[in-house]
Amino acid sequence: MAWSAMKRRIALVPGAVPAALTGACAGIQSPLAPASDQAFALHDLLILMTAVCGLIYLLVIAGLVWSVLRARQHAKRAAAAPVDDSALDRSLIASAVIIVTGLTVLIFGSFLADRALLAARAEKAMMVRVTGHQWWWRIEYRNPATGRWVETANELHLPLGRTTRVELASNDVIHSFWVPNVSGKIDMIPGRRNMLDLTPRRSGWFRGACAEFCGAQHAHMALDVRVDDPVAFDAWLAGQAEAARKAQGPGEALFGLHCGSCHAVRGTPANGRAGPDLTHFAARRSIAAGTLPMTRGALQGWIAQPQALKPGTAMPAVPLRPAEADAVASYLAALR
C-alpha cells in the first residue's frame, strides 16, 4: 500500500501543472490525473518514457550545438585538416549502445505496464456492457441481485476499489471507449467484443469521449463517469433496476405517443430501442451524450430543436405544440 500511495503522490505532480494553468474543470478527462490502477500504470509509463526521451533529446541537441560551434571555428581555417574518423567511428558504436540501452528500458517498461493492465483479469468482476451508437452509449449492468440486465445510457457508474469488467461492442460503426482518468482507450468494433478492466481508486466525476472518428457528431459523443463508494454504487444500481415511478399529468401519454417508438421508459408503454433508455433520465448529469447540461432549459431546447444543437443526430424534431413540449419536458425532468 505504501508503494501505491507513493505512486499517487508522483501522479499529482505532472497533473498539477496543467490543472493549475487551466482552472477548475480541467483534469476530468486527462491521462495526467489517474484515478484507477490501470490509469496509474499508464501514467507511470508516461513519466518513464518522457524522462528517457527527454534526456535523449537533450543529448542530441547538445551534440548538435557543440558540432555547429566547433565546425564554425574550423570554417575559419583556409584548408581542410586531414580527416581522421577513428574517434567518430567509436562514438558511432557508443551512440548505438546508448540507443539500444534506452530502448531496452522502454520496451521492458512498456511490457510491464501492458501486463499491469491485465492484472485484474484474474479477479471476479462485475460485468458492464457498453455499446457504441452514433452518437451515444448504451450501458447495461448485470444486476448481481437478480441476474437480470439493467439498462441505462450515457452515464457510467463504477464502484470504488472493485474491478469492473467492461464489455465493449458497437451497434453501427467503429467507436472507441476512452475515459482517460480510468483507462486507456479500447475500440468498439461491429462484429467483435473487447474487454476492459477498470479498478477505480479515486471517487468523483470523470468524463470520457469517443476516440475513433465515427461520423458527423463524433465531437458530441461524451460519457459521464461517476466513481462512488460501493455502498452508494449499490444503491444507485438498485435504483436503476426499478421501473419509472407513476407520473402525474399528460406528459407520460404524450411521450409514449411521440417518443416511445425510439425511447424506452420502463414501466410505461414507451419501449423503443433505437435511442437511449430514459427510465431514470433526470438523474443523469447531461443530455445527448454530454452535449448539454441537465437543466430544464437545455432539455426544452433539446426537445424543440435537436438538429440545431447536434446536427445529424438521429433524433428528429418532433412536431409538438408548446404546451405539449412543456408537458413532455416536465415528465422527463421528473424521471429520477
Place this chain on the structure above:
Amino acid sequence: MIPDRAHLDRLDRSWRDPPGFWGFLTTVDHKRIAARYIVTALFLMFLAGMLALDMRWQLSVPENTRMGPQLYNESFSLHGSTMLFLVSVPLMEAMAFWLVPLMLGARNMAFPRLGAFSFWLYFGGVLCLWIAHAADITPDLGWFEYPPLSGPAYSPGHRADIWAQMITFTEVAALAASVNVAATILKMRPPGMTLARMPVFLWAMLIASIMTILSMPAVMLVTSMLIADRLVSTHFFSPAGGGDALLFQHLFWFFGHPEVYIIFVPATGFVSSIVETFSRRKLFGHSAIVLSMMSIGALAFGLWVHHMFAVGLPRLGNDFYTAASMAIALPAGLQIFCWIATVWSGRLRLATPMLWVLGFVATFVIGGLSGVMTASAALDLQLTDTYFVVAHLHYVLIGGAMFPLFGAFAYWYPKATGRLMSERWGSIAFIGIVGGFNLGFMPMHFLGLMGMPRRVYTYPPGMGWETLNQIATLGSAVAILGGLVFVANALWSYRHGQPAGSDPWGGSTLEWASPSPPPAFNIAYTPVVRSLTPMWDEGPGLPAMDGLGLDRREVLITSVTAAVPLYRQKSAGPSIWPLASSLAVSAMFIGSIFTPWAIAIGAAPIAATLTGWFWPDRPRAGSDAPSAGA
C-alpha cells in the same frame, strides 16, 4: 572533355521538345515533368494549408460557430488526403524525377513516356479530388476511411468513392514513377558508379521506390475492395455479411506505415547531400547511413499494427509490434549521429539549405521520440487518436520530411533556374516556418495529454484546452506566413537572383557537372566515376565517355552492381500517347465510381491508347557507329 559547338547543337536537336503547346503536351523531359509535379504539389500544399488555418480558426475558441460538423469533417479529410497522397509522396517522386538522371549523368529516365504518364495520371487524381470538392462531394471521413463508416450503409452518396478512387489514381501513378526511378538507378548509372560508389541520395530514392512498389498494391487492393462493397455489394468489410471491419485496417496500414517512410527516406537523402556539401567533407558513415535506410525500409513492413493497438488484438502480438516499432529508433538515431558527426568534423558553412537541416534535426527528433512513446502498446492506449498523435505525425512529416524538402529546394534551386535564392529572405522564411511550426504543434502534445481527442469539430468550454488551442492557432498562422515568404523568395529570385553558375555550393555529386539550368540533354558526355565524390576528386576535368548517339535519343545502359557499360538504348521521344492513355484510364476510374460497367467499357479506350503508345516505331533511325570509350 570540352564539347564543341557542333556536338552540343546535334544533341540539342535530338533532345529538345517540339515548340509551343504541342511540346507542352507531348514532352517526356524528366525536368519538365518534375517541375509540373512540384508546381502542382506546392499549389495543393498552399490550399491544404489554408484548410488547416481554417480548422485552427474553428478550434481557437470552444463551441466556435465558424464551421459546422460537415464543413470541419470535410476540411480535415481534404487536408489529410491532399497532404499525404497528393503532396508529400508526389513531391518526393518529383525530386527523384528531377535529380536522379542529373546525378547519374544520364540523359533521361529509363522510361520517359511512363514518367509523363505518371504525372498526367497524378494530375487526374488531383482533379478527381478537388473538382469533387468544388462540386460539394468532398470526402468527409478523414484520410483513412474506416468501414463500416465508409461503407454503403453509413456513407451514401459518392464522397467515400471519390476518396477511394483518388487513391487509385495516385497509387497507379506512384507505382509507375517508382518502377521508373528504380530502373533508372539500377540500370543507368554512369560507368564506374558501382553500388558502393552510389551517393546516399540515390540510395534513398532507390529504397523509397522499392518500398512503394511493395506497399502500394495493398492500399489499391483495399480501396478497390471498399469500392466493390459500395458499388456491387460485396461484403469484404461488413461483419453481418461475413466480412471483417478490421481487414481494412490491416491492409490500409500495411501500406500506411511504409508510406510514412516512403516520404521520410528521400528526405534523409536530401539531408545527406546538404550536410556533405555544407560541411565540406565526405559524409561520415556512408555505409552506416545506407544500411540504416535499408533497415528502416525492411522494418517498415513489420510494424503496421502499432496503428491498431486499441482495436483489441492479442497482447503478445502487440508486444512484438512495440519492439519492432521502437527498433526503428536505432537506424534513425544512427543516421542522425552520422549527420551530426559530419558537421562536427567539417568546416561548416551556414547557408539556408544547412539551416533547414539544423531545423530538421531539432524538430524531427521530437517527432521520433514521441513516436517511440506511441510505439508502446500500453501507453498508446492513452495517446492514439488524441492531439498527441496529431502533434507526433506533423512533427515527423513536416519536421522530418518537409523541412529537408525546403532545404532541398533552396539547395537545388540554383541548379534548376541558374539563379540563387536570397539568403536573407530564405533565413526569414526559415525562422517563420520552423518557429511557427513548433509554436503551433508543440502545444498539441499537451492538449492530447489533457484529453483532447482528434477530429472533433468543437469542444466544450472549461476543459482547460482554450489557451493551448489559441497558441496552436497563432503558431500555424506564423508558419503559413513563413511559407508565403519562402514562395515569394523563390518567385522573385527566378528573375532577380544572383546568377549561380554550374556549381554554386561546391557540391560533390554529378548534377553539379551540368550547366545551370541543365539543357534538354542534361550533359554533353557521360561521366566516368572513380569515387563517391567525383566532383571533389576530379573537379571540372571529370573523365568522360563518348559514343552515345548524337542524332537520335540514346542512353547508356550499365550493369546493376558494377555499372559496366552494356549497350546503348534508344530513348523514347515526345509523344501524345501518355496523355491520351492517362485520359482513358482517368475516364475508367471516374466512371467506375458510378457503374461497374465502366470497367468493361472503359477498357476499350485504354487498350486503344496503349496500342498507340507501344506501336512499333519504324524505320529505326540510322545509328552512328560507336566510337571508342573514355
